[in-house]
Amino acid sequence: MTALAIDGAAQAGAVLADVRARAARMARRPGLAVILVGDDPASHVYVRSKLKRAAEVGFESRTARFSLEVSEADILAHVAAFNAAPEVDGILVQLPLPDHINTLRVMAAIDPDKDVDGLHALNAGKVAQGGAGGLTPCTPLGCLMLIKSVAPDLTGMNAVVLGSSNIVGKPMAALLLAERATVTVAHIHTRDTPFLCCGADVLVTAVGKPRLVRADWIKPGAIVIDVGINRVATPEGGSRLVGDVDFDAVREVASAITPVPGGVGPMTIACLMLNTLTAAQARQV
Ligand code: GUN
DSSP: OOOEEOOHHHHHHHHHHHHHHHHHTSSSOOEEEEEEESOOHHHHHHHHHHHHHHHHTTOEEEEEEEOTTOOHHHHHHHHHHHHHOTTOOEEEEOSOOOTTSOHHHHHHHSOGGGBTTOOSHHHHHHHHTTOTTSOOOHHHHHHHHHHHHHOSOOTTOEEEEEOOOTTTHHHHHHHHHHTTOEEEEEOTTOSOHHHHHTTOSEEEEOSOOTTOBOGGGSOTTOEEEEOOOEEEEOTTSOEEEEOSBOHHHHTTTOSEEOOSSSSHHHHHHHHHHHHHHHHHHHHHO
8 A cells, every 4th residue: 555645735735824814804913923042054944934934824923033142031031021012922932942041941931822832831731631722732733633634533543652752742642642542652762662653553753863663663554644854865965854754665554644844844834823823813802
């Protein structure tokens, strides 16, 4: 069987069209504020894409850029200013932050109602309790939409999540649990990850290791969602992006699989816009 390649770009386009239409009906344009620290090229690329999409759906946006040496106090002061700014509906602090800044402390400083990344403990707690009323981290939310586009009912399925980060693995596991799947989270200390993967009806990988997941890890007919974005060298001396999954081989075993690029990435950004709209609507009633 050759798996269906799940078209994340197309599904993201549909989400963005809906966000744009709903934003156009609002009395005030939704506003997104971004904090970017340092000169990590990948973070700059991600932020540029987010700002471009924000403009396309009719949002106002502003960016506060800082050098790597910025103090935590300075970042916290900017978060406080964005919390207080009436025209800012969503605040996003691009991660990773440098080691001298405590990420959890910065997340805790964001007004939970403006926490469009869903990383404040209050929103993380709501996701852990089943999701009602909070803002959900963008990548897991996008992954769930992609999964449900091919399997609307996950009741009783075995789901395996590779990676246990606060931004992807943990909320992903919580969302799958809320969909009544049986969820296993594997991480760097897990003893036999391939064995666990072999039982997965749904496999979500977010580990950042190029082509780690091989065809013999995959249950025939599984749904495979690849969150990894890894840059690898090509024989021609250039570079290209690959996921955590050996796409060409796994495609012959799975029933549906997300490509890299063009799978999860566009959905993450679309869900950021969706969360910003949700936050704006909640604040403007
Ligand atoms: N760094 C990598 N992915 C993300 C994301 O989704 N949100 C933020 N804030 N930082 C990231």
